[in-house]
Amino acid sequence: MAGTRIEQREATRRALLEEGRRRFAADGYHEVVLADVAQAIGSTKGAAYHHFGSKLGLFRAVVAEVQAELGERVAREADRVEDPWEQLRAGCRAFLAAGADPAVRRILLVDAPTVLGWDEWRSMDEDASARHLAEALEGLIATGTIAPQPVEPLARLLSGAMNEAALWLARSKDPDALAATERALDRLLDGLRA
Amino acid sequence: MAGTRIEQREATRRALLEEGRRRFAADGYHEVVLADVAQAIGSTKGAAYHHFGSKLGLFRAVVAEVQAELGERVAREADRVEDPWEQLRAGCRAFLAAGADPAVRRILLVDAPTVLGWDEWRSMDEDASARHLAEALEGLIATGTIAPQPVEPLARLLSGAMNEAALWLARSKDPDALAATERALDRLLDGLRA
DNA sequence: CGGTTTCACATACCTCGGGTATGTGAAATG
DNA sequence: CATTTCACATACCCGAGGTATGTGAAACCG
Numbered sequence: 223m224a225g226t227r228i229e230q231r232e233a234t235r236r237a238l239l240e241e242g243r244r245r246f247a248a249d250g251y252h253e254v255v256l257a258d259v260a261q262a263i264g265s266t267k268g269a270a271y272h273h274f275g276s277k278l279g280l281f282r283a284v285v286a287e288v289q290a291e292l293g294e295r296v297a298r299e300a301d302r303v304e305d306p307w308e309q310l311r312a313g314c315r316a317f318l319a320a321g322a323d324p325a326v327r328r329i330l331l332v333d334a335p336t337v338l339g340w341d342e343w344r345s346m347d348e349d350a351s352a353r354h355l356a357e358a359l360e361g362l363i364a365t366g367t368i369a370p371q372p373v374e375p376l377a378r379l380l381s382g383a384m385n386e387a388a389l390w391l392a393r394s395k396d397p398d399a400l401a402a403t404e405r406a407l408d409r410l411l412d413g414l415r416a
Numbered sequence: 417m418a419g420t421r422i423e424q425r426e427a428t429r430r431a432l433l434e435e436g437r438r439r440f441a442a443d444g445y446h447e448v449v450l451a452d453v454a455q456a457i458g459s460t461k462g463a464a465y466h467h468f469g470s471k472l473g474l475f476r477a478v479v480a481e482v483q484a485e486l487g488e489r490v491a492r493e494a495d496r497v498e499d500p501w502e503q504l505r506a507g508c509r510a511f512l513a514a515g516a517d518p519a520v521r522r523i524l525l526v527d528a529p530t531v532l533g534w535d536e537w538r539s540m541d542e543d544a545s546a547r548h549l550a551e552a553l554e555g556l557i558a559t560g561t562i563a564p565q566p567v568e569p570l571a572r573l574l575s576g577a578m579n580e581a582a583l584w585l586a587r588s589k590d591p592d593a594l595a596a597t598e599r600a601l602d603r604l605l606d607g608l609r610a
Numbered sequence: 611c612g613g614t615t616t617c618a619c620a621t622a623c624c625t626c627g628g629g630t631a632t633g634t635g636a637a638a639t640g
Numbered sequence: 641c642a643t644t645t646c647a648c649a650t651a652c653c654c655g656a657g658g659t660a661t662g663t664g665a666a667a668c669c670g
Contacts (some may be wrong), residue, residue: 363490402569451657
């Protein structure tokens with residue numbers, strides 16, 4: 223249980239973050255009781271408030287972490303191909319697949335908007351993933367693959383479509399649902415081609 | 417303050433429903449305190465629990481009401497035109513426009529999924545509006561306007577796209593945002609045509 | 611029409627959980 | 641080695657959802 227002080231500090235911070243993430247994902251923000259999170263890692267509320275200031279502070283930190291990981295995953299999948307159009311498709315597919323992770327679903331897609339408020343959620347989402355989508359679309363416009371148009375409304379439509387689809391896929395027991403959704407998404411995207 | 421008993425009962429029930437709706441829309445579910453809702457209509461918590469059983473019960477009733485109104489509005493707009501394809505477009509536009517109502521935004525789009533749980537929300541949404549969208553798409557497939565395909569994934573994608581777009585539109589101060597979103601949606605939809 | 615029952619609430623109380631104020635002991639500092 | 645810092649732990653407060661119980665007026669019944 224020892225180590226230098228900053229080591230120990232970081233260790234409890236990490237532990238709180240991970241335990242919080244588990245519980246937020248499993249039970250949802252409002253069902254989680256902060257004292258239990260702390261107790262589960264052999265600590266107390268005091269530690270949580272020392273590190274994160276509030277229950278919402280812990281949640282915010284968890285959201286940021288999950289969001290960063292998701293952005294990373296999507297970007298990595300997209301960069302595995304060269305063609306910009308295929309990059310867009312790969313990114314979309316990676317996002318749909320990421321919905322399989324309960325942490326992504328419950329924390330990012332369901333709870334974050336209402337708990338953090340839509341404004342803060344959107345600004346966090348902007349940095350983590352929305353920006354990449356917008357940039358991809360702009361690139362496709364620049365190369366003439368899709369028609370020139372305002373990119374933000376389109377990005378919002380696509381982002382919303384994939385959010386909802388990811389949630390639906392998680393509940394579907396049809397093994398073909400993912401493939402069907404990918405096909406439907408392809409049809410929609412194809413409509414954009416100039 | 418008088419009247420027969422069932423009159424009085426219905427009156428307080430309506431008052432609770434309306435005041436709750438106002439506050440849920442303005443402040444969000446978790447910020448609303450039930451005792452205040454009751455006090456605002458000159459009543460007490462007891463009345464609310466008598467009628468709705470719990471805070472969540474009141475919220476559920478409000479959600480059902482708002483959802484029914486929304487479904488009604490969308491269906492009415494769609495039925496103003498004859499062509500099935502134009503009905504789909506009109507319905508989508510009506511939905512986007514409906515997002516201007518804070519009650520729709522905050523209650524239906526933001527809070528309902530997390531407060532009621534995604535499953536219950538989805539089953540309520542199914543009855544109120546998702547069903548209509550799916551039927552419209554099936555009709556378009558039957559007439560050969562769009563290619564045969566599983567309708568549910570597509571409906572989910574479109575529903576999610578419009579949800580998110582409605583939320584975004586509410587925050588946008590750009591007066592052209594609505595028109596731009598409608599154009600983007602048209603492009604996506606056009607991609608479906610056979 | 612008087613007594614009885616029903617019922618739509620009002621009142622009082624409980625409990626749980628987020629937040630805060632304060633204490634403490636070990637590591638860092640000089 | 642004395643002092644300060646700081647990462648927590650402990651004790652306490654309070655607001656809000658839920659519950660148990662009381663109550664007074666309308667409905668019902670003979």
